[in-house]
Amino acid sequence: MQDRKPRTNVERTEATRTALIEAARKLFVEKSYAETGTPEIVAAAGVTRGALYHHFADKQALFLAVVEQESARVAEEIEKASVGSFSPREQLVAGGTAFLDAMAKDGRTRLLLLDGPAILGRAVMDEIDGRHGNRTLREGLVGAMRAGAIRKLPVEPLTALLAAAFDRTALSIEAGGDPTAYREVLAALIDGLAPAGDAARP
Known part of the structure; x- marks a missing residue:
């Protein structure tokens, strides 16, 4: 040996x-x-x-490292789920589903959506989200716009509003809400971004 x-x-x-x-x-x-x-x-x-x-430097700096790592892991799971999706619309839905699945893992909703903003502040959390989960959403929206699957809209406000909807959904599911119902509504929100006269479905 x-x-x-x-x-x-x-x-x-x-x-x-x-x-x-x-x-x-x-x-x-x-x-x-x-x-x-x-x-x-x-x-x-x-x-x-x-x-x-x-x-x-202190406990808060360690907490920041924990949040950064968890956010990166969520983004990785979103990216894995989106690979191979058939259409831009499917990629957005698959990414949203992967986000909710990732957030359902023990402690993530609390760490990223409750304690994170309270301890680190909204500005710091926005920076972290911008490097990870919101980045994947932004990239998916840009790709869908370029493909003509959704209307061309200002990317940053659209990303922020959809991200807020996904965050609220994760919190609601954590509190006992019906995951199927919330996912159905989120998919409908994405379909509602389709160009006029287009159902946005493959």
């Missing part, structure tokens, strides 16, 4: 950072941001307090 190759400093640093983010995410979901202390986080991650402050 060959000896395992020792990890490099870069690998150790990344492993420590990953452990802190994963431990913090679990605690923030289970107990809330306010009720979670940094001693609990370092204990759960199996690292020292010094390691925490080497990577993050």
